Every structure is written in C-alpha cells, then in structure tokens.
Amino acid sequence: MNKLSGILLVSSLLYLGAAGLHAASPNGSFKVIPLPSMISEKADAEGFALYSNVKISAPDSLSSEADMLRGYLKENPNIPTGNAPGEIALRCTLSSDSPEAYRISVRPGLLIIDGASPAGVFYGIQTIRKAAYTAPKGESPVLPSATIADAPRFSYRGAMLDVARHPFTEENVKSFIDMMALHNLNTFHWHITDDQGWRIEIEKYPLLTAVGARRDSTVIGHNSGVYDNKPVGGYFTKEQARDIVEYAARHHITVIPEIDLPGHMLAALTAYPSLGCTGGSYGVWGRWGVSPDVLCAGNDSTLTFIDDVLNEVMDIFPSKYVHIGGDECPKTRWKECPKCQKRISELGIKPEGRFSAEDKLQGVITTHALQTLAARGRHAIGWDEILEGDIPQDAIIMSWRGVDGAIEGTGKGHNVVLSPASYCYLDYYQSPDQALEPMAWGGYVPVSRTYRLDPTEGMTPEQSKLVLGPQVNLWTEYIDNYPKVEYMELPRMSALAEVGWTPQSMRDYKDFSERMPALWRLYNARDYNYARHMADVDARLTTDHDARKVIAELTSIGTASIYYTTDGSEPIGSDGQPSPTALPYSKPISLDKSTMLKSSAIFEGKAGRTRSDSVTFNPATFGKVELSHPFEKHHAPAGEATLTDAQTGGPSFQTGHWVGFGNCNPTVTVTFPEPATISEVTFNTCVDMNAWIADASAYSIEVLTCGPDGEPKWIETASESLPERRADQPDNEVERHTSRFSPVKAEKVRINLKASPLLPVWHRDHSETARPLLFIDEIGVR
Numbered sequence: 001m002n003k004l005s006g007i008l009l010v011s012s013l014l015y016l017g018a019a020g021l022h023a024a025s026p027n028g029s030f031k032v033i034p035l036p037s038m039i040s041e042k043a044d045a046e047g048f049a050l051y052s053n054v055k056i057s058a059p060d061s062l063s064s065e066a067d068m069l070r071g072y073l074k075e076n077p078n079i080p081t082g083n084a085p086g087e088i089a090l091r092c093t094l095s096s097d098s099p100e101a102y103r104i105s106v107r108p109g110l111l112i113i114d115g116a117s118p119a120g121v122f123y124g125i126q127t128i129r130k131a132a133y134t135a136p137k138g139e140s141p142v143l144p145s146a147t148i149a150d151a152p153r154f155s156y157r158g159a160m161l162d163v164a165r166h167p168f169t170e171e172n173v174k175s176f177i178d179m180m181a182l183h184n185l186n187t188f189h190w191h192i193t194d195d196q197g198w199r200i201e202i203e204k205y206p207l208l209t210a211v212g213a214r215r216d217s218t219v220i221g222h223n224s225g226v227y228d229n230k231p232v233g234g235y236f237t238k239e240q241a242r243d244i245v246e247y248a249a250r251h252h253i254t255v256i257p258e259i260d261l262p263g264h265m266l267a268a269l270t271a272y273p274s275l276g277c278t279g280g281s282y283g284v285w286g287r288w289g290v291s292p293d294v295l296c297a298g299n300d301s302t303l304t305f306i307d308d309v310l311n312e313v314m315d316i317f318p319s320k321y322v323h324i325g326g327d328e329c330p331k332t333r334w335k336e337c338p339k340c341q342k343r344i345s346e347l348g349i350k351p352e353g354r355f356s357a358e359d360k361l362q363g364v365i366t367t368h369a370l371q372t373l374a375a376r377g378r379h380a381i382g383w384d385e386i387l388e389g390d391i392p393q394d395a396i397i398m399s400w401r402g403v404d405g406a407i408e409g410t411g412k413g414h415n416v417v418l419s420p421a422s423y424c425y426l427d428y429y430q431s432p433d434q435a436l437e438p439m440a441w442g443g444y445v446p447v448s449r450t451y452r453l454d455p456t457e458g459m460t461p462e463q464s465k466l467v468l469g470p471q472v473n474l475w476t477e478y479i480d481n482y483p484k485v486e487y488m489e490l491p492r493m494s495a496l497a498e499v500g501w502t503p504q505s506m507r508d509y510k511d512f513s514e515r516m517p518a519l520w521r522l523y524n525a526r527d528y529n530y531a532r533h534m535a536d537v538d539a540r541l542t543t544d545h546d547a548r549k550v551i552a553e554l555t556s557i558g559t560a561s562i563y564y565t566t567d568g569s570e571p572i573g574s575d576g577q578p579s580p581t582a583l584p585y586s587k588p589i590s591l592d593k594s595t596m597l598k599s600s601a602i603f604e605g606k607a608g609r610t611r612s613d614s615v616t617f618n619p620a621t622f623g624k625v626e627l628s629h630p631f632e633k634h635h636a637p638a639g640e641a642t643l644t645d646a647q648t649g650g651p652s653f654q655t656g657h658w659v660g661f662g663n664c665n666p667t668v669t670v671t672f673p674e675p676a677t678i679s680e681v682t683f684n685t686c687v688d689m690n691a692w693i694a695d696a697s698a699y700s701i702e703v704l705t706c707g708p709d710g711e712p713k714w715i716e717t718a719s720e721s722l723p724e725r726r727a728d729q730p731d732n733e734v735e736r737h738t739s740r741f742s743p744v745k746a747e748k749v750r751i752n753l754k755a756s757p758l759l760p761v762w763h764r765d766h767s768e769t770a771r772p773l774l775f776i777d778e779i780g781v782r
Contacts (some may be wrong), residue, residue: 260325363389635660
C-alpha cells in the first residue's frame with residue numbers, strides 16, 4: 001500500500017466513524033410525560049445520538065438553560081461521553097401566544113430547541129431530558145429525526161408543599177422544586193404558617209419564630225391522644241426564603257407564599273395572645289385538625305398584624321399572587337366575642353341565606369387583606385371558602401372542596417385554580433391496601449384518579465377561559481421526612497403534569513401508563529423514592545344497567561402482562577408466574593353473576609400485588625334508585641346508581657363506591673328490576689371520623705308488598721337507634737346494617753336514614769355547627 005492510499009483509507013475510516021456517531025438508528029421517542037402537543041417523526045431516517053459532552057450553543061441570555069441541559073445529560077447513566085459530533089442549539093426566536101411554547105427540530109448532527117421565551121427553551125430541554133430515557137434499558141439513546149411543536153394547555157401548573165405541620169430544610173425545598181421542574185410545573189405554592197408552626201421570619205413580630213415555630217410534641221397516629229414528647233421546630237430566614245425564590249426562578253417556577261388567615265393561626269396566637277378573642281392561654285398545636293381559636297375579627301390590632309405580615313412577605317416574594325388561606329375558620333369564638341359582635345353591629349352585617357353574620361364578617365377580614373395586597377399591585381388567592389364573603393373581582397379562588405367552588409367562582413367572574421381533594425390531595429393513600437402503606441391522612445387518590453381530572457369539566461366555554469390551571473397539594477401531618485414527600489408525590493405528580501400541559505383530547509390513561517417506565521428510569525437516575533403501585537393492576541369497574549352487567553377494565557404500567565381469575569383462585573403462583581387457573585387479560589371482562597375477580601400484573605419479570613374486586617348480584621342489583629334529598633356531587637361520581645351497582649365500598653370513602661349526603665336525613669327507595677321474595681335487607685355505611693363521616697344515628701326499613709286486599713302496602717321490617725361513636729372505636733371502618741324478617745314478595749325497599757346531628761364531644765372538631773356527613777352504599781336484598 002502506498003502512502004496516499006493509506007491516507008485515503010484512514011480518512012475514509014475517520015469519516016465513516018464520524019458519520020456513525022452523527023447518524024444512527026433511533027431507539028428513543030418523544031412520547032414523554034407530559035405528552036407534547038405535536039410530534040412528527042421522520043420514518044426510516046437516521047437519528048441524533050446523545051453524548052454528555054456534545055457541543056451546546058446558546059446566546060448569553062440562555063446560559064443558565066445551557067448549563068442545566070449539560071447537567072441533565074451527565075446525570076443519565078446511559079449517555080456516553082466519547083467524541084461528541086453534532087450540536088444542540090438553543091434559541092429564543094419562536095413566535096407564539098404562549099411564552100412557554102417551544103419547537104424542537106432534530107436531524108442527524110443537529111438538534112435545535114427554539115422557545116418563545118427562556119421558559120419555553122427550558123421546557124424543550126425537559127422534553128429532551130425525558131426522551132433520553134425512552135431508549136431501551138442499558139442502550140445509549142439515539143433520538144429520532146423529528147419536529148415537535150408544543151405549548152401548555154394551562155398557564156398555571158402548581159404543586160403545594162406544607163412545611164408548617166412538619167418543617168423541611170432549604171435543600172429539601174430545592175429538591176422539591178427540581179422535581180416540579182422535571183414535570184413541567186411552574187408554580188410552587190409554599191404553605192408556611194399553620195396551627196402547628198410558623199415557618200417564616202417576620203422582623204416586626206420576632207416571637208412568631210421565637211415562640212410560634214416550636215411545639216413541644218406531636219400526637220402519635222390519627223389524633224390518638226398519645227404524644228411523642230419530641231420537640232419540633234425550625235423556620236426559614238428571609239435570606240433563605242429569597243434564596244429559594246431565586247433558585248425557583250432559575251427553573252422558571254414562581255413561588256407563591258401562603259399566610260393562612262384568619263383561621264389556622266394558633267401558632268401566631270401563642271406568640272401574640274392579644275390577637276385572639278380570648279387572650280389565651282394558647283399553645284402551638286401538636287395535634288391535627290381545625291382549632292376554634294382564630295384571629296379576632298373585632299380587634300384593630302388584628303388588621304395591623306395582617307398589614308405588617310403581608311407587607312414583609314411581599315418584600316421577600318416578588319410573585320404576582322399571595323395566598324391568604326381563608327379555609328376552615330370556625331366562628332365559635334366570634335359568636336362569643338364582644339369585640340367581634342360590636343364589629344358586626346357597627347358594619348351593619350346581617351345573615352344572608354345559608355351564611356351567618358359571622359360568615360360575612362370573615363369576608364371583611366379577607367377584603368382587608370386583599371386591599372393590602374392590591375396597594376402594592378398584588379393579587380390574592382384564597383381557598384374556596386372566601387366565596388362565602390363579599391370579595392373583590394380580582395380574587396382568585398382555589399377550589400379544594402370538590403369542583404363546585406371553581407364552577408361558582410368562574411360563574412361570578414373569578415379566575416380559579418382547580419385543586420379538588422378527591423383528585424389532587426397527595427397526602428391521601430395511593431393504594432386501597434392501607435395496611436401496606438405508610439400512614440397517610442386517609443382517603444384514596446391513585447395515579448389514575450389524579451389523571452382523570454379535567455379542570456374545565458362542567459363549565460361553559462366562557463367559564464373555562466377563567467380556569468388558570470390545576471394544582472396538587474401535599475399536607476404533611478403524617479409526613480415527617482423528605483423521602484416520604486417523594487413517595488407521596490411520585491408518580492402522582494406526573495399525572496397532574498399531563499392534566500396541566502397536554503390537550504384534553506390527547507389524554508389517555510392507558511397510553512400514559514405505557515409511557516411511565518421511561519420516567520421511572522429517570523426517577524431511578526435521580527434516586528427518587530417513588531411509589532410503584534402502577535406496576536400493580538388498576539381496575540375500573542363500570543355498570544351496564546341495560547344489559548345488567550358489570551364491565552371490568554384492567555390496566556397496568558407499560559408492557560406489563562395482566563392475568564386474572566374469576567373463581568376466587570390466585571392469578572399468580574408461588575413461583576411468581578401465572579397460575580394454571582389464570583387467564584391473560586386482553587379486553588374488558590363482562591360479569592353477569594356474583595364473582596370474585598382477582599388480578600395481578602407481571603412487569604419486568606416481577607409480579608405485583610394481587611388485586612381483589614368483589615361483584616355481588618342480588619334481586620336489588622341494577623334497581624332504580626330514588627332519593628328524597630340530593631347527594632353531594634363530588635362524593636358520588638356515578639350518582640345514585642352506585643347504591644345498586646353490585647360493588648361494595650371499602651373503608652376509603654373516595655373509591656367512587658359510596659354516595660355521600662350532607663346536612664340531611666335521606667330516604668332511599670329502590671325498585672327491583674323484577675318482584676322478588678325476600679327475607680333480608682342490608683346496607684352499609686362508611687365511618688371515617690377524620691373526614692367527618694359518621695354512621696347514621698337511626699334508621700328504619702320498609703318493603704312494598706301486596707296486602708290481604710291485593711293493594712300495595714308498605715311494611716316496616718326494622719327500626720333501630722344507633723349509639724353514638726365512642727372514642728375507643730376505630731376511626732375508619734365499614735358498618736353493615738341488616739334487617740331479617742319473614743319472607744314476603746316485594747317490589748321495592750325503602751330505607752329512612754337519620755344522620756348523626758353533631759360530631760361526638762370527644763372529636764377534635766366538635767362544635768355546635770360541625771355536622772358530619774353520611775355515606776351509604778350497596779343496598780342488597782335476599
């Protein structure tokens with residue numbers, strides 16, 4: 001070989017090697033979470049191979065984004081270093097109505113992220129970051145040649161962290177912000193004051209942190225009455241808070257502080273007793289619930305305190321919005337307080353409809369706080385209770401007691417944020433197997449439940465325009481360490497991310513589940529302590545009343561294989577493989593008789609927990625249900641038909657299998673599909689004292705049969721008064737009520753229920769106005 005031939009050969013090999021690095025067969029995808037609005041991949045085209053030391057070009061205005069992109073590439077264990085041909089170019093030239101919009105263009109050797117603002121570029125980077133984990137496990141990622149055009153559905157996508165019940169460190173809060181950024185969330189709602197601790201420095205009131213930031217002990221369990229005798233304290237200095245605000249801003253996240261008033265102020269009252277109606281003595285609470293001691297609405301010093309605190313808070317936080325709470329403010333003290341009653345008289349406040357004069361007095365406090373914020377060009381956000389007062393038009397409603405507050409708020413012209421507890425409270429259990437979970441507040445909000453929130457459902461087009469977006473909340477009564485914060489947030493935060501970002505028409509839970517394994521690989525790289533319930537089976541049972549069938553739809557994560565049985569046997573054997581009686585799931589299962597449906601999924605070679613769903617048919621199943629009083633809409637998603645749908649509710653009242661009633665004594669009448677000879681009537685009630693759900697205080701049962709003269713006649717088969725709940729009984733359980741009698745041929749059954757009038761005197765929230773809810777389910781006859 002001559003010298004020239006050798007040079008040509010070496011040059012050719014170098015070119016081919018470089019081309020191989022420039023262009024390779026794609027093994028990744030841009031179908032990430034949240035799903036981009038438009039993905040156009042070029043079929044059979046070479047892709048862009050990612051390297052951690054790839055050239056990143058960006059103007060000075062995007063240097064922070066470029067640095068973060070470099071860090072994200074290095075954290076991925078499957079992205080190689082090596083010689084890195086090609087280039088990633090960051091630009092900020094995109095024209096869009098949304099400042100968070102971005103466009104990604106990919107071809108061999110060049111990947112361009114163009115944003116409508118630096119925030120848009122940042123979200124494009126997050127898409128690249130997540131797409132890098134869609135490559136098969138252990139393979140170096142090669143992204144397909146494609147064009148992605150994307151922008152969020154909502155401008156507000158939030159997450160709330162409560163640091164008042166249990167304090168967390170500055171580094172914890174920054175880690176929480178990192179987690180939000182990964183999920184395209186842009187608003188950090190920081191709950192920093194409550195009855196259990198004041199966590200922000202206020203220079204004019206130094207005792208707020210010297211006294212109000214510390215409690216002597218914390219109750220063990222769900223207000224057991226037993227305390228751990230371990231002091232809890234800590235707060236954020238102004239300097240630390242400003243550092244967190246700056247850190248969040250670099251991640252294009254706005255920090256909204258919450259100073260909850262006029263209720264949830266016991267820590268402040270402990271520091272400054274003169275701000276309360278009674279003057280003390282007070283103590284920072286070590287228990288959970290709602291304290292009757294609140295700011296005195298008749299005290300002028302209260303208004304001064306609100307002004308001073310809010311002004312110092314606005315000095316720390318530059319956000320357009322400040323959250324002023326407004327929730328769960330008992331009026332017990334105000335009714336007994338001479339100063340508050342004098343204020344009511346002086347202002348000429350009168351009761352109006354369902355609102356007392358004291359309810360309207362809270363509106364005065366709220367309006368004062370709003371005026372303080374408005375004087376400095378800020379706007380207030382408040383929990384949906386602030387709608388009970390006369391509030392300015394620019395007040396923003398955060399709807400947490402279901403979606404009714406959002407519908408009412410938008411109907412009155414207010415902007416709203418959707419944060420309904422039954423979808424967005426991540427301190428609720430994420431599995432029905434509560435015994436296998438770390439202690440939580442109660443309830444049941446799985447990933448699928450959060451995902452199914454549609455923030456504009458039930459609204460007119462005009463109302464929908466006033467919806468700013470959704471938010472998840474994490475209250476920390478039962479969360480005393482940061483790894484548990486991660487466990488409760490993930491992966492439910494990812495469901496909220498897609499609710500807030502992706503167009504409603506593109507959202508599909510099964511598709512979302514199939515995209516989840518890639519996100520889990522990223523969670524692993526970040527060493528997040530996330531919940532893996534999605535690797536179990538999620539069952540959605542619906543009823544076909546016309547066909548008298550129950551339809552079971554089973555889903556699991558990604559490529560998991562689902563197996564089920566209908567004879568009560570186990571679907572997975574002791575060897576972790578499908579049992580001989582198990583059937584592979586491929587389509588919805590139709591059930592027309594009593595069945596114990598058991599199911600389990602195998603994901604990446606590992607079997608998940610076995611799920612059991614009992615379907616029980618009886619002569620009342622699919623019967624027509626009539627109610628004397630309306631149910632609470634957010635406590636009966638499937639309506640009154642839930643009472644005869646062949647499915648029985650468990651201890652969690654939020655599974656969708658219960659019908660909840662508030663402030664009434666309902667009568668339930670069921671007309672059987674066909675007359676039947678019966679000798680027994682049963683119904684269940686859910687008891688959850690933490691959620692103010694109590695058993696009935698009395699009930700009677702009647703059946704409609706034919707009398708001796710052949711005419712229809714109601715016969716009473718049972719009448720019973722029930723004892724009040726005792727403090728030593730379980731907080732949460734299902735009570736079954738049964739009436740047995742001589743056989744009769746019947747067409748209907750009628751159950752007359754009397755709700756418990758008040759919470760028991762031993763209950764933490766007992767008062768003359770605290771009325772418990774009544775939850776009932778599955779009316780059966782035999």
